[in-house]
Amino acid sequence: MIRIAACDDEDRCLNNIRDLFDAYIKEHPECDASIELFNSTLDFMGAREKRRFDAYILDIYIDAQSGIDLAESIRKDDEKAVIIFLTTSEFHYKDAFRLNAAHYLEKPIDPKEFADAMGRVLKAGNERYYAVKDGDGIHRIPVNDILYVMSEDHYKDIVCRDGAAYLVRETMANIMEGLGEENFYLLSNKLIINLKKILTISSAEVTMEDGRRFSLPRGSYRAVSDLFLKYSFE
Template sequence: MYKTIIIEDEQRLREALSIMLEMTAPDEIQVVAYAESVEEAVKLIDRLKPDLVFMDIMLKDGTGFDVLKQIAFNSFHLIFTTAYEQHAVNAFKYSAIDYLLKPIDPEELKMAIDRISLLQERVLEKQQLNELQINLSKTPDRIILPTQEAMYVVKLEQIIRCETSGSYTTFFLSDGRKIMVSKPLKNYEDLLEPPAFFRIHQSHLINVNCIVSYSREGMVQMNDKSFVPISRAKKEAFFKLMKDEI
């Protein structure tokens, strides 16, 4: 049972989320408090030490980031709730931070709760929050790659290619590093999209700017000296992209 605090400055949204939690996860969630301001949220988190916090980004006297900067206790799971549009949604994805879009969908809420059970670490890294704030203010040019060892901040231009194997994806970077994350490639396909990136094969996504050569037979050479196959289904779209880029 997760001891939960809802931080939201609109009463009807607080009540709606609470009802949805009772309906979707009655045996997993216990809502113990509500807050509608930064000051109130900080006091409640430090006093009650919750397991899970749902937090709106925009509060009546500040932001969710103000709350996170002031709390002493931070060993909890965090899910942001936001009404932001697609640009900001991508910022959350690039920063590897969980979020729910308003109005909250009960199925997405249940999936978010299910994801929590798979996470061992409860402390949200400051690095992630810093990246989120940066990405919310501009078009994201960096991505957070979470591994068991660390959170890696990677510039998009450093990514040469990505290769997936089952539920894991390995990022091959221009400095020679290989970073493996425990997520399939489809989780990153919406973030690494054309024209800069292209899903060239079921198992491969490449940075178009790192292509050295490609053949009509269906093979691409990257600038890390690797060779990546072009799937039959992707050939036409790939050659069109190359023609448009040139």
């Protein structure tokens, strides 16, 4: 079961979240998820010390602590938790991006936007893996952990966010097919990048989460930057 925690100091907003969640579950009976509501950061943090949650819906402005503060605390020990921010403005988009938020919902919450956010929660809960075989055996790699794939003659170097790398004998076409995610982009015939793992992009190059830089092919900036923006909050 996917466990969701929502924290907002406005009971009206929490009731709205409950109604939207119940409506989503009614329309998607296959969804195995539950939600707990908290109207203070103190209650929220107390509950989090006792049990694990998979996803969080956090108001930006709560009480003594902000939703940004809570998200920073969550990220210290859980990099994969799904975080969704609630707010009345667009002022905190940069913070949401920095904390790898899955969605940014503006109040009053649009039911379609909430359904989209729930879809992202479920997608994260059903994490996909990519199996590779190297000299040490067979490994199951979480697809979302892969930063990029570099071609080295007949071998391909699959580099992950934890610093791990796997050297496999496979074609780039087969790897792209095996990854099966639209956020993987064939930047050249020797390089696949994960668009979700780009830190910065300029007209000349992209910088990945591990600091590695790759030159952009001539004329590709517009297409790559558009895709980068598309996947920034997914």
